[in-house]
Amino acid sequence: MTQPLLSVENISKSFPGVKALDDVTFDVFPGEVHALVGENGAGKSTLMKVLAGLHRADAGQIVYQGAPVRITSPLDARQMGILLIHQELSLSPELSVAENIYLGAWPTNAFGVLKKRKLRRDAQAALDALGLDIRPDIRVGDLSIARQQMVEIARALAFNANVVIFDEPTASLTDAEKDQLFTTIRSLKAKGVGIVYISHKMDEIFEITDRITILRDGTLQGTVWTRETDVNHITRMMIGRTLDSYFVRAKENFGDEMLRVEGLSKAGLFEDVNFAVRGGEVLGLYGLVGAGRSEVVETIFGVRDATAGTLYWQGQPAVFPTPRQAISMGLALVPESRKEQGLVLGMGGRENTSLPHLRMFSDATLMNRSRELATYEEYRSLLDIRTTGPEQPVATLSGGNQQKFVLAKWLCSGPKLIILDEPTRGIDVGSKSAIHELIAGLAEKGLAVIVISSEMPEVLGVSHRVLAMSEGHIVAEFTGDMMTEENLIDAVSHQSGPPQAGASVKTQSIGEMA
Known part of the structure; x- marks a missing residue:
């Protein structure tokens, strides 16, 4: 491993009220599985979105295959061979599995007519590579969340990428599906593909990766060889304590x-x-x-x-x-999917906390804003929710802070x-x-x-x-x-x-x- 396949050098990125990345350097070599770990809000997903063209860095540069590059969109990244498999599903439920796998790159003839047989055949090959018994023509919305996740992975792998970024890929997978995914990752590694693996599951990190890079509060804490460290050491670097x-x-x-x-x-x-x-x-x-x-x-x-x-x-x-x-x-129910069932993503923490209990926060027909804000602040403090304020859309928060708001809205009802x-x-x-x-x-x-x-x-x-x-x-x-x-x-x-x-x-x- 003489030269990284992809590297970011001194990357910084800020959003209103928060510095998400501060002078971070990270790289991945051909045939390497490199883990990126850290608490929610540490900057992992932001860094990967910079690589995938979803965010533009405020400072620093990206070097790909030995040369500086500008990645201005997800299309740029995909054409270069850099693919991000998102933690949250980004499929179109009304389209078929095949249509989702090749969304944005459907095969057409000279007149722009879809080549349905080729689309189905190519999608079947991608599914077969993962060992999936999913029909290419089935509607994605009819699949379970776990099987939708596998379709998301098949979509990324269908483009023969040089770098594949997995963001919490096993969150909805069974053990058998996880084993199949790991077999696929090892196959990609053997072909010289660089793999970036983001996960909160330490057993997976130590099973599948070669190196581990740790972020905390948007700053680089260090990079270690997986075989030379242990869970306690990584945890201490992630959160500053054991x-x-x-x-x-x-x-x-x-x-x-x-x-x-x-x-x-x-x-x-x-x-x-x-x-x-x-x-x-x-x-x-x-x-x-x-x-x-x-x-x-x-x-x-x-x-x-x-x-x-x-x-x-x-x-x-x-x-x-x-x-x-x-x-x-x-009774209170904190649902399995916080984004689909637990939160209104465009609303702030204040509104999400009070939404199921409007009668608690209203006087006759008017909302009691002071009572609502006091409750928001009580549970923000109790659960240590990191947010810039009560109106910050929960869609912009880390997964951990989103989950805490789901808890807050039920706990406040007693x-x-x-x-x-x-x-x-x-x-x-x-x-x-x-x-x-x-x-x-x-x-x-x-x-x-x-x-x-x-x-x-x-x-x-x-x-x-x-x-x-x-x-x-x-x-x-x-x-x-x-x-x-x-x-x-x-x-x-x-x-x-x-x-x-x-x-x-x-x-x-x-x-x-x-």
Whole structure:
């Protein structure tokens, strides 16, 4: 590796009220996987958007294949062979998989007519390269989020890039899909492609990368060889301290039963789900993509209609609520996708915090702005949200700060039960630790908490009990010493359909749980 394939030299970039990058230098060599890590807001995505032509640097230069270049647009970057696979999906849901893969470069004849057979054939080749069993002619909007993510990756790889930038590529992938992605990355590496890999998942960083560059608050902290460092060292460089206790579990001081469901079913999604959760308890829900975890809690919250089952709220039978009724009862749901389901991206933090609770902030027909601002400031301070002010659009914030605003808007209503669906997806290690502490703090204040997470160490680390789901059924329940990764993997991997004999999945009464 004598000469970098791509490098940025002394790059700086500012936005109103914040300096996103300050004199940063970074490079990637042919056949190298180079990780870029840092907390949310450290400048990782901004740096990559400069490389991809989405932002123009205020100072510094980009050198590509040994010569200085100006990248003024994503088209410039793609024509040079620099491709960015975004953390957030950028597909057109109404178009087919093939049309999305080659969007902006559809093959046409001399008269501008689309060559449909060639488009389908080329798209099929890109899908085959990733080992995907997705038809090129299927509508993208009909695919799961995980499979849409794989289409996004296929779209980037179809252009035979020299440099591929992966921004949190496994956030929505199953373990099998992640393994296939890593096989693809290693194949690209063997062909001399330079790979930039951005991820908050340290196990992935240490599995797939050659070097690691660390950013903090827009400044370069250093670059190290992956084989010569460890997680503690990287964490200390990222956040300026070590994490004494990464996972925090609330003390066991359970109160009365808050929620119980019996025989909860939604045709085609899940069947005969039974569980209960008490005040002060953190109940974990784990399963592979498609197991039905999110659909269960969405049905409890009223987003979906149940086809069967009984709901008990605070020990009393209750009808399944609408979302508005669920909020009034004291339920809160932090959804899986903060950008699609949790926030209005064009609004500021103030408006996003108050939006579900307008009656709390209004006097007759007028909004009480002082009360609204006071609540915004209370939770901005409590959750350490980094923003330039209450009107800054949340679309311009880092993923971690966006997630904190989703939490803020539900916490301000004083819920009795809060459901957290993938609460730390796509956020940095420091913010994850803060959210784990928040979960424990909520439980110790008497709230019932349900946590859905695709990260086994997380769901095991913060929960008092864990339910394992597979193919729409709860197949096992684990407590105490039985809460291990081995048991959880075995439960979700080898059981399908209703629970097998001996699995502990019955709905527990208060007396049984005491």
